[in-house]
Amino acid sequence: MKQIHAIIAVLLLTAAVIPAQAADLKVFACEPEWAALTKLLAGDHADINTATTAHQDPHHIQARPSLIARMRGADLAVCTGAGLEIGWLPMLQRQSGNPAVQNGKPGLFDAAMQVERLEVPEVSDRAMGDIHPEGNPHVQMDPRRIATIATVLTARLKQIDPAHAADYDARGADFGNRWQTAITRWDEMAKPLLGVRVVVHHKSWAYLFDWLGIEEAGQLEPKPGVPPSAGHLAELKAELTARPAKMVIYAAYQDNRAVDWLSKEAGIPAVELPFTVGGTAGANDLFGLYDDTLKRMLGALHADH
Amino acid sequence: MQITDLDFSIIGPAFVAGLLVLSTHVPLGRQVLVRGIIFIDLAIAQVAGVGVVLAANLGWDEHGAAAQLAAFVAALLGALLLWGVEKLWPDIQEALIGVLFVVAACIGILLLAHNPEGGEHLRDLLVGQILWADYQTLLIPGLLYGAIIIAWFVLPARNHPLVFYPLFAVMVTVSVQLVGVYLVFASLILPAIAARRRDGHDGLWLGYLLGAIGYGLGLLLSLVFDLPAGALIVCSLLVCVLPWMIAHRVPQSAKPGADPGFTTRLNHPLR
Numbered sequence: 163m164k165q166i167h168a169i170i171a172v173l174l175l176t177a178a179v180i181p182a183q184a185a186d187l188k189v190f191a192c193e194p195e196w197a198a199l200t201k202l203l204a205g206d207h208a209d210i211n212t213a214t215t216a217h218q219d220p221h222h223i224q225a226r227p228s229l230i231a232r233m234r235g236a237d238l239a240v241c242t243g244a245g246l247e248i249g250w251l252p253m254l255q256r257q258s259g260n261p262a263v264q265n266g267k268p269g270l271f272d273a274a275m276q277v278e279r280l281e282v283p284e285v286s287d288r289a290m291g292d293i294h295p296e297g298n299p300h301v302q303m304d305p306r307r308i309a310t311i312a313t314v315l316t317a318r319l320k321q322i323d324p325a326h327a328a329d330y331d332a333r334g335a336d337f338g339n340r341w342q343t344a345i346t347r348w349d350e351m352a353k354p355l356l357g358v359r360v361v362v363h364h365k366s367w368a369y370l371f372d373w374l375g376i377e378e379a380g381q382l383e384p385k386p387g388v389p390p391s392a393g394h395l396a397e398l399k400a401e402l403t404a405r406p407a408k409m410v411i412y413a414a415y416q417d418n419r420a421v422d423w424l425s426k427e428a429g430i431p432a433v434e435l436p437f438t439v440g441g442t443a444g445a446n447d448l449f450g451l452y453d454d455t456l457k458r459m460l461g462a463l464h465a466d467h
Numbered sequence: 468m469q470i471t472d473l474d475f476s477i478i479g480p481a482f483v484a485g486l487l488v489l490s491t492h493v494p495l496g497r498q499v500l501v502r503g504i505i506f507i508d509l510a511i512a513q514v515a516g517v518g519v520v521l522a523a524n525l526g527w528d529e530h531g532a533a534a535q536l537a538a539f540v541a542a543l544l545g546a547l548l549l550w551g552v553e554k555l556w557p558d559i560q561e562a563l564i565g566v567l568f569v570v571a572a573c574i575g576i577l578l579l580a581h582n583p584e585g586g587e588h589l590r591d592l593l594v595g596q597i598l599w600a601d602y603q604t605l606l607i608p609g610l611l612y613g614a615i616i617i618a619w620f621v622l623p624a625r626n627h628p629l630v631f632y633p634l635f636a637v638m639v640t641v642s643v644q645l646v647g648v649y650l651v652f653a654s655l656i657l658p659a660i661a662a663r664r665r666d667g668h669d670g671l672w673l674g675y676l677l678g679a680i681g682y683g684l685g686l687l688l689s690l691v692f693d694l695p696a697g698a699l700i701v702c703s704l705l706v707c708v709l710p711w712m713i714a715h716r717v718p719q720s721a722k723p724g725a726d727p728g729f730t731t732r733l734n735h736p737l738r
Contacts, residue, residue, distance in 0.1 A: 224596070225598035
């Protein structure tokens with residue numbers, strides 16, 4: 163009983179202390195990778211809430227009251243943009259009635275729009291409906307692009323919270339240095355993956371492949387949400403017989419049935435990758451995301467030899 | 468989170484949306500229950516979805532008025548089809564409604580094979596989320612519901628299939644986009660179940676009251692526990708209706724023809 167009293171006392175104390183230390187900047191992060199990046203760049207100045215988890219498809223989320231409440235109070239929303247959150251972010255912005263986070267305002271940060279995107283269609287063609295007009299939005303799998311995004315995000319933090327500008331500069335510079343060192347290390351680590359042929363579940367990995375020079379050997383589900391046709395699977399199998407691939411990869415939030423099927427059919431390992439911070443136990447922060455991704459892919463490569 | 472910290476304005480528009488949905492779904496739901504065509508709303512919603520995908524495949528703007536028009540036209544055609552079913556095969560009507568649901572869903576998938584963006588919109592059409600409603604977006608559904616209620620209570624031949632099915636089709640097409648198929652189904656069937664032993668206005672008001680309590684309770688719990696609102700409202704509607712379900716169960720002795728029971732029937736060698 164005494165213990166319970168002690169616990170309650172501690173809880174009450176914590177509750178009393180938290181408002182006193184309230185962060186200056188309320189941040190609404192659409193995906194875990196941007197929450198992680200903002201945390202690294204803003205530290206204790208930001209109170210960060212994340213709308214989706216690594217085990218959720220960021221294209222679709224269920225509406226919860228807290229999402230609206232958090233968007234209502236947000237000074238800054240850090241999202242992927244480029245159409246990824248088109249199914250829910252516009253509704254959330256409208257519902258929140260928060261003028262700070264509307265389109266075109268400094269309070270809305272579109273990470274993907276800060277870097278060069280892949281797969282931008284030359285002409286907007288209805289028949290190519292699965293392609294976002296803004297290009298592929300999944301930029302978080304290229305650390306070089308993350309470096310650019312971090313620089314722009316630091317500038318944005320300074321603009322919204324000028325009182326801590328010097329601190330944001332210092333944190334941004336520190337992150338930039340550590341990140342460059344890490345990229346050098348990852349580049350070295352990933353050398354065996356150069357030119358390796360990899361099958362993907364869905365084309366969410368264009369930026370990872372662009373960075374590491376991996377060759378995409380095929381896609382299990384070429385169009386999101388549409389099950390592959392028997393003809394497509396037969397083609398893929400024939401292609402893999404003629405020119406074998408080393409592995410098939412999929413994101414932690416995706417269903418592994420299709421991947422397991424191909425893994426058995428083609429006799430190649432199926433590799434689950436975190437895709438974002440928190441997707442696997444190893445991907446506990448932005449650095450861990452790449453460490454674990456490379457570790458898992460290299461592991462599959464070595465197991466094959 | 469403290470109760471006093473809760474921002475009730477978040478669930479305001481959703482509650483109004485719920486009341487609007489109930490205004491039409493309670494009376495038409497009673498008719499659905501009487502006719503024994505429980506899954507008609509799912510079938511109509513899928514057919515409306517096929518209309519939107521077809522429109523997108525024809526190159527129409529899938530977010531604009533053209534898509535809405537396509538949804539309504541498809542839903543009305545579906546309604547006519549169901550009227551034909553009622554006339555031609557009354558004995559297997561519910562089975563054919565089920566067939567319409569699954570075939571429409573599959574035709575949607577096949578049409579989507581070449582237009583996944585239509586797929587995004589098809590999903591929007593079927594899984595509207597009540598929390599995303601705001602007062603502005605409620606205006607047009609409100610007007611349409613108003614027209615449906617007036618038609619329903621004024622037209623003398625409202626039980627005629629050629630009145631009931633088209634009204635129902637328009638109503639469901641509006642509401643699935645607003646609150647999603649689960650809530651549409653629950654709003655139609657659960658209040659109607661509670662009020663099924665009461666005639667006319669009596670039953671109607673009981674349905675409205677229980678529905679409103681169910682929506683209000685579900686939204687409050689959604690706010691307190693921060694859970695998806697639609698799913699929680701379906702559960703709270705059931706809780707509200709449950710006392711009436713228990714009170715109105717058919718006593719064992721009153722069962723017609725001494726029914727041997729479901730399990731016995733399942734285990735019968737000839738079934």
